Amino acid sequence: MTDLAARTREILDALGVSLPLVEEVAQQPSRDQGTLVARTPIDGSELGRLSAHTLADLADLVGSAQRAFEEWRVVPAPVRGQLVRELGELLREHKELLGELVSIEAGKIRSEGLGEVQEMIDICEFAVGLSRQLHGLTIASERPGHRMMEQWHPLGVVGVISAFNFPVAVWSWNAALALVAGDAVVWKPSEKTLLTALACQALAAEAARRVGAPQGLTHVVLGEREIGEALVDDPRVSLVSATGSTRMGKQVAPRVAARLGRCLLELGGNNAAVVAPSADLDLAVRGIVFAAVGTAGQRCTSLRRVIVHESVHDELVSRLSKAYGTLSIGSPLERDTLVGPLIDDTAGQAFLAAIEQAQADGGRLVTGGTRADGVPGGQYVVPAIIDMPQQSDIVKAETFAPLLYVLKYRDLDEAIALHNDVAQGLSSAIFTLDVREAETFLSAAGSDCGIANVNIGTSGAEIGGAFGGEKETGGGRESGSDAWKAYMRRATNTVNYSAELPLAQGVEFG
Ligand code: UN1
Secondary structure (H helix, E strand, C coil): CCHHHHHHHHHHHHCCCCCCCHHHHHCCHHHHHHEEEEECCCCCCEEEEEECCCHHHHHHHHHHHHHHHHHHCCCCHHHHHHHHHHHHHHHHHCHHHHHHHHHHHHCCCHHHHHHHHHHHHHHHHHHHHHCCCCCCCEECCCCCCEEEEEEEEECCEEEEECCCCCCCHHHHHHHHHHHHHCCEEEEECCCCCHHHHHHHHHHHHHHHHHHCCCCCCEEECCCCHHHHHHHHHCCCEEEEEEECCHHHHHHHHHHHHHCCCEEEEECCCCEEEEECCCCCHHHHHHHHHHHHHHHHHCCCCCEEEEEEECCCHHHHHHHHHHHHHCCCECCCCCCCCCECCECCHHHHHHHHHHHHHHHHCCCEEEECCCECCCCCCCECECCEEEECCCCCHHHHCCCCCCEEEEEEECCHHHHHHHHHCCCEECEEEEECCCHHHHHHHHCCCCCCCCEEEECCCCCCCCCCCEECCEECCCCCCEECCCHHHHHEEEEEEEEECCCCCCCHHHCCCC
8 A cells, every 4th residue: 555545544534434445345356347446646546446336326325315305305494504514613623634635636735625625614604604594585466465475495406426626625515505405415526536525425424413414415426427327317316516527518418408407517617817908917927827827727717828918928928937937846745836746647648739739720838838757657747838829729628737828919809809719608817907998808798707807817716606607618606696596496476365366467267
């Protein structure tokens, strides 16, 4: 067992997860087919092996969630909030350990691993407050002696499909809201981040035990594609909330639509920042570097394109290139590392292939773009900047890696047109000190994304706002604002407290 595997075991033990030992699985060759291997991208080594769930297991888990939902939906919402409060407490208590596990399993640097757990704590706090604010409207009735109102009721079982890059926070955005909304949750995590999912499930089960919530309110289902498909197709799953690639979303959406289920999609981004002539370039450089290079460019909100005014182009590119030169690349567990590994070999190859294609399209490699030393066995790359003569197809594609394209513009209309001329619509930013430019970018004729920022980068959104985007990003909203409504069903009620029975629209009947 490597040191990382041993440390992982320690963390899992402390978080209350009993992991079937590698050796035990090896002694049961009949189960080999359904064995999932947990790895760390730090050096590509194995952390442990787990048995995948079968389709029959999935059916049972959804059944168990359905039964738990039937009990949970009649528990008053503020009492449901206590479960999420307890989960938040447990997360606070175990922040260091869970953050470290995120670093080991997803390759995030320490601070980002911890930041992800903080994001979970934040959404738990938000959801606890929300548990007393699941408000509906009172609506004026056109009929005398009548009153109209709407109520928000629990929806059912929520199926959560999540990606490797936010292996725990995305579940928590969904679970915290779903649980206060009165729903049960069945979670299929990425095959690349199984252990962090089991850790969250252990904490959620402990929180449920402490507050006496029904058993079976949260489940994790481990498996590959066919398990995900079965979850998506199960008519008992009222809402499928899926985070991942646009390709995945395009497979999920029609399947859920075929059974007229509900979908919440949070898919790819191709996020850009416009840098205007008046921009504070110090701020822009810092904002751009964090957004483009943070999490090794593996956030759905990562900055992939800079659209810079021709008058500041050379200066910005030279400052960015200088800043990129100072980045420390290596094990995410080392204190001074800023750029950890990519998740796997495929990601490393995609990074190199995109650079080759961009150069074939006339792009000039300004910096980076090669493999970095890092830790043997891991996929470490040097973040790249490529100056592009035009927005070619490769620029319009989302490459999940630290690869930043720079495009020039002359006037703001051109910048906005370039900005919006991609299929995705998640996050966006403008760096400017000109209020007209800033407001134009935020206006109906400006950025077409779900998130549009001024003088900060595209990534690192707070949980208080609704998170998600338009076009091929899928249209869903998670996390803050009124995103909770997606996890509930709305009932419109008309109450007649008169002794008459007037019909709406003045209709006479008999
Ligand atoms: C994602 O990459 O799937 O805004 C989510 C951010 C984070 C969430 C990213 N709060 O970058």
